[in-house]
Amino acid sequence: MPEHSWSTDPERRQAAGIPDEVQFATQPRLxxxxxxxxxxxxxxxxxxxxxxxxxxxxxxxxxxxxxxxxxxxxxxxxxxxxxxxxxxxxxxxxxxxxxxxxxxxxxxxxxxxxxxxxxxxxxxxxxxxxxxxxxxxxxxxxxxxxxxxxxxxxxxxxxxxxxxxxxxxxxxxxxxxxxxxxAKGQVGLDHHQVRHWTTWHRHVTLAMLALAFLAAVAADTAPDRPAQPHHHTRGSNPISLTVPEIRHLFTAVLNPPVVSPARLPHWSNWSNWRRRHQATARRSHYRRRSTHETSG
CATH class of the missing domain: 3.90.350.10 (Transposase Inhibitor Protein From Tn5; Chain A, domain 1)
Incomplete structure (x- = not known):
């Protein structure tokens, strides 16, 4: 429970729905x-x-x-x-x-x-x-x-x-x-603006459920291929869909589009370009690490 001047005020605690057994604790104590x-x-x-x-x-x-x-x-x-x-x-x-x-x-x-x-x-x-x-x-x-x-x-x-x-x-x-x-960056775990104990728990529970859903979808869409590609692999295969990519996709599909649906394929092209760029960066990282380990 965060520190407030009313942390020991029974009436305000009751109004916020804080259980009697929950007491104030500093961060080191937590x-x-x-x-x-x-x-x-x-x-x-x-x-x-x-x-x-x-x-x-x-x-x-x-x-x-x-x-x-x-x-x-x-x-x-x-x-x-x-x-x-x-x-x-x-x-x-x-x-x-x-x-x-x-x-x-x-x-x-x-x-x-x-x-x-x-x-x-x-x-x-x-x-x-x-x-x-x-x-x-x-x-x-x-x-x-x-x-x-x-x-x-x-x-x-x-x-x-x-x-x-x-x-x-x-x-x-x-x-x-x-x-x-x-959880904080993708589903707003720390973006709550609530004043009641039960409401806070509902927000946290829904945020973690949303993250679990996105992670499960991302894992389900991942292709069956080695986690570490060969250093000399050529081509432009993008990395697997990540949780942020899955969230962007659901946002584009479920929210009313601001522009014409014909613009949605542009998001797909942008996503593919971004993930190909990340794949290239990953291959470069593996190549540098391999060279360092060989010279070491």
Whole structure:
């Protein structure tokens, strides 16, 4: 609930429909892992299928959150600072995570994709070290192939999982952040102008439903072709229809056109040109990255 002078005024709270149990909280308080666990626990209690939890350092650094997830048998891949200390091979002396990374041989690193990004597959070098005593507990390290920048994750799972699965979960944070950006930019998630608790929830629910619909349509129209084209592929095949393109299409079809319907094909031509341009940019990105990796 946002801060207002009436946040403790019972009459104004009642007029806005705010439940009694909802209290004012600052942004740092909203980001506190304890509140995150309350939301996760509520989802698990509602039988939401969520075998994995991932988050940034604000959550990964909290041992109580990690312990609570393990109690509920919810696997996690949580980002942590390079200064976090872990025990290797059940040793008594803990080492800093960045010290562990510096001592790894080159053979310990494996190049894998963390999922598809704005410019195609996101490849990094990954290493994982067992830090549990008979448990499925690991320190996962990500290394940028170009800059050599490192990122660290603490991982736990109720059953043994391969490296590729931990990498996949670590990469989902990017898609979650992209989802929020798309919700704000494409369906107006943050464009509400309401003054009632119930009305706000209705707006948010409808916005997320609209985004889910657009994403499903975009996925359904995507052709069955490799996610990463060959570097020397010629031609002008456009990229797949994106959520913004699908939204523009529905807007043109469902809204009364300002101009003659005969103008609608011009939108299609513009869309095809734009997506071909994006495809060319993607191929150029792959070509530059391939050249950099070969020379490196």
């Amino acid at each position: 980001a506190w892992p304890g509140l995150a666990w309350e939301m996760i626990a509520a989802a698990l209690d509602a039988r939401v299928e969520a075998p994995w939890v991932t988050g940034d350092e604000a959550y990964g650094q909290d041992p109580q959150l990690r312990a609570a997830l393990e109690t509920r048998a919810a696997g996690y891949v949580l980002a942590v600072a390079c200064s976090i200390r872990v025990r290797i091979n059940s040793g008594r002396t803990p080492f800093r995570a960045d010290t562990v990374a510096d001592r790894l041989p080159e053979a310990a690193w494996h190049r894998q994709s963390a999922g598809t990004g704005a410019k195609g597959l996101r490849y990094y070098d990954w290493a994982w070290i067992d830090i549990g005593s008979g448990e499925h507990r690991h320190l996962l390290i990500r290394r940028n192939p170009g800059t050599r920048e490192l990122a660290f994750y603490l991982c736990w799972s109720p059953a043994a999982e391969p490296l590729g699965e931990l990498v996949r979960v670590a990469g989902t944070r990017w898609s979650v952040e992209e989802c929020f950006q798309a």
